[in-house]
Amino acid sequence: IHGSKLPPGPMPLPIIGNLHLLGKQPSHRALYKLSQRYGSIMSMRLGSVNAVVISSPEAAKLFLGTHDAVFASRPKLQASKYLYHGKGMVLTEYGPHWQNVRKFCLIELLSAVKVNRFAGMRREEIGLMVGKIRAASKAHEVVDLGEVAGGLIEGMTCRMLFGKKNDERFGLTRKLKSLSEEIDEMLESLITEKEECSVATLQRCDQTNFIDTLLSLKNEYSNTHDNLSASIDRLTMKAVLLDMLAGGIDTSKTAIEWILSELIKHPRVMKELQQEIKTVVGDKHMVEEIDLAKLSYLHMVIKEGLRLYPIAPLLVPHESIEDVVINGYEIPKKTLVLVNAWAIGRDPKVWSENSSEFFPERFGDREIDFRGPEFQLMAFNTGRRGCPGMNLGLINIGLAVSNLVHCFDWILPNGMSPNDLDMNEKSGLNMPKIEPLLAIPTYRMGA
Numbered sequence: 001i002h003g004s005k006l007p008p009g010p011m012p013l014p015i016i017g018n019l020h021l022l023g024k025q026p027s028h029r030a031l032y033k034l035s036q037r038y039g040s041i042m043s044m045r046l047g048s049v050n051a052v053v054i055s056s057p058e059a060a061k062l063f064l065g066t067h068d069a070v071f072a073s074r075p076k077l078q079a080s081k082y083l084y085h086g087k088g089m090v091l092t093e094y095g096p097h098w099q100n101v102r103k104f105c106l107i108e109l110l111s112a113v114k115v116n117r118f119a120g121m122r123r124e125e126i127g128l129m130v131g132k133i134r135a136a137s138k139a140h141e142v143v144d145l146g147e148v149a150g151g152l153i154e155g156m157t158c159r160m161l162f163g164k165k166n167d168e169r170f171g172l173t174r175k176l177k178s179l180s181e182e183i184d185e186m187l188e189s190l191i192t193e194k195e196e197c198s199v200a201t202l203q204r205c206d207q208t209n210f211i212d213t214l215l216s217l218k219n220e221y222s223n224t225h226d227n228l229s230a231s232i233d234r235l236t237m238k239a240v241l242l243d244m245l246a247g248g249i250d251t252s253k254t255a256i257e258w259i260l261s262e263l264i265k266h267p268r269v270m271k272e273l274q275q276e277i278k279t280v281v282g283d284k285h286m287v288e289e290i291d292l293a294k295l296s297y298l299h300m301v302i303k304e305g306l307r308l309y310p311i312a313p314l315l316v317p318h319e320s321i322e323d324v325v326i327n328g329y330e331i332p333k334k335t336l337v338l339v340n341a342w343a344i345g346r347d348p349k350v351w352s353e354n355s356s357e358f359f360p361e362r363f364g365d366r367e368i369d370f371r372g373p374e375f376q377l378m379a380f381n382t383g384r385r386g387c388p389g390m391n392l393g394l395i396n397i398g399l400a401v402s403n404l405v406h407c408f409d410w411i412l413p414n415g416m417s418p419n420d421l422d423m424n425e426k427s428g429l430n431m432p433k434i435e436p437l438l439a440i441p442t443y444r445m446g447a
C-alpha cells in the first residue's frame, strides 16, 4: 500500500518517524493538537511502526464499530514478551487463545452474577475504609485520597481473585512496577497454596474466588478435549491473574481520585450529590450496593469524571489483522491504532463550548452512556476489545465515591482554596494525577 492513500499526517523523519512530536506533554494532548491540524483519522509513524490515530466519535465508530473485527488485535509490545508471552487477555493478539480466555473471564469472574456474589465482601471493605477515615477525622489528620482509594480497590480485587488480602506477598502497586520475576513468584506461590488446600478447606470458604474457579475448571475438564481447559495452563492462569490486577486496580483508583478532586473543586456539585444520596439512603450511615441504581446524579458525576479523565486516554493500542479501506484511506494490515478517548471526551463539537468544564448536568437531558452507539464516551470502549471489567469498575467507583461523600465532608489542607487544586495529569498510560489529592475529612453522621 502506497503512502498517497494513507490518511494525512505529519512527515516522518528517518528512524524515529514522528516520535519526536510526542515530546514533553502527555501523548494524548500532543496527539490531540496534531489531530486538529491533520484530521480525526491521522497517519503517524512511531519509530518503524505504521500508526493511525483516531480523534472523533465518527472515526471511532468506523474503526471500533463498523470495522471492529479488523482492529481486534494488539501489537506485540516489549512488555508482553516477558510477562507470560501474551498468554493473558490485555496484550494478547486476536485468535482462539484470547477468545477462550476472554470468554472464561467474562463468565467466571466478571459477569453480573459473579460480581454480585462479592457484594458482602465489598460492603465489609467499604466499612473498613470508612472506619479508618473516621479515625483520621477524629485526629484532624490529612488524608491522601488516592492512597485510600488504592488500598480499598486493591483489597477488594485481591479478595475476589485470591480470597484474601494483606499478605506479605502483596504490595502490588509497587510490585507491578518492579521485576516480573517478583510478580511471578508471588502468583506462583498463591496458586500452589490453593492447589495444596484440601477439598474440605476449599468447601469451607463461603465465596469461591477466581483462583479456585480456575483450578476447579481445570480439573473438571481435564479429561475432555474442551478448548477452555486446554487454554488454561499454568502460564495462562498467572497471565490472567496479572491482567486482572493490572487492569482493575490502578484504573479504578485513579478514577476515584479524579472524581473526588472535581467534587471538592465544585462544592455545588458536591452538595447536590450529598443531597441525592441522603434522599435515597435516608438515615443509613453507609451507601449500599442496592442503592446505586437509584442514584442517578451519582452516575452523571461518574460519567462526567470519566469523560474528562478517561483513565486509559489512548485506550490500549489496537492492531489491524488485514488490509482495509476506510473513508477512501487504505489502512494496511498490522497498523497500530490509537483511539484518543481524551480528545473525544473534550471535543467541543460533541460537548459544546464548555467541554473542558466539570458539569454533570450535561448528561441530564442526553442519553449518552458508556455503551452508546455513537462512541462519544469512550472510557471503556465496549467493542470486541472493550473493557470486560466495566460493570465491576463502575460498581467499585460508585461505592467508593458515594460513601466518601456521604460519610464525610472534605476540605483542603492549609486553607487552600478549591480553585487552587492542581488538576494536571502525568504522562503515562493511565493518566495519574501529578499532585496527590490531600484533604481533611469531617464525619457527617453525628458523633
Ligand code: HEM
Binding pocket: 089, 090, 091, 092, 102, 243, 244, 245, 247, 248, 249, 251, 252, 255, 310, 311, 312, 315, 316, 317, 318, 378, 379, 380, 381, 384, 385, 386, 387, 388, 389, 390, 392, 393, 394, 397
Ligand atoms: C475505571 C475502571 C476501568 C477503566 C476506565 C478501564 C478501561 C479499559 C480500557 C480503555 C480498556 C481497553 C479497551 C480497548 O483497547 O478497546 C480496558 C481493557 C481491559 N480491562 Fe479495563 N478498565 C477499568 C476497570 C477494569 C477492571 C475492574 C477490570 C478487571 C478486574 C478490567 C480488566 C480489563 C481487561 C482484562 C482488559 C483487556 C480486554 C481485551 O484486551 O480483550 N478493567 N479497560
